[in-house]
Amino acid sequence: MYIFEQIQNRNLMKFIILIFWIFYASVGFANEVGNQLFVAEPQAAPVYVSKSGTRYWPCNGFVGQFAINGTYDEMVKLTKNEGMKIPQKELCYWQRGVLNIGGNSIQTFTIQFYVDQAAFYACSVLDNCQEIRSMDFKMINGQGHRQYLITSAPNKKFRFACIAFTGKVVSATSGC
DSSP states (O other): OHHHHHOOOHHHHHHHHHHHHHHHHHHHSOOOOTTSSBOSSOSSOOSEEOTTOOEEEESBTTBOHHHHHHHHHHHHHHHHHHTOOOOEEEEEEEEEEEEEETTEEEEEEEEEEESSHHHHHHHHTSSOOSEEEEEEEEEETTEEEEEEEEEETTTTEEEEEEEETTSOEEESSSOO
């Protein structure tokens, strides 16, 4: 208990609790993904819900291993090409959110990798994402696509890319 008495910062306490839940989630949740690409409606409670309403689950168990590995490999190539920090594979989170544009709501499904724990904390707890390494699943004309967004606010860099599920690069410089 001594360590908790020493912690005065409320956000730091939230972060410690979040890390505990992430650990618990990684060992306590069943594998919901099975043979699917991802779980659209997870049964398990999210490990964290941001102030903006984005729900976070660890990738393992909610995203197929093939999708995690493929997304990570493509993410590494894109970030290296831009000279940005490489994300850490073990800091992979599955996110469900809602994008509101002009009165319309669009459900989003995102694999998010983080460059370090501080970046995860800033993005999930503080809603201040400075280093983004994300991939959204998109459907265009009935065909599946992966839209990548890679940003580094401190370095004033960003990059989009759109890749079809077939592997065809639709755009190396813009979103889908």
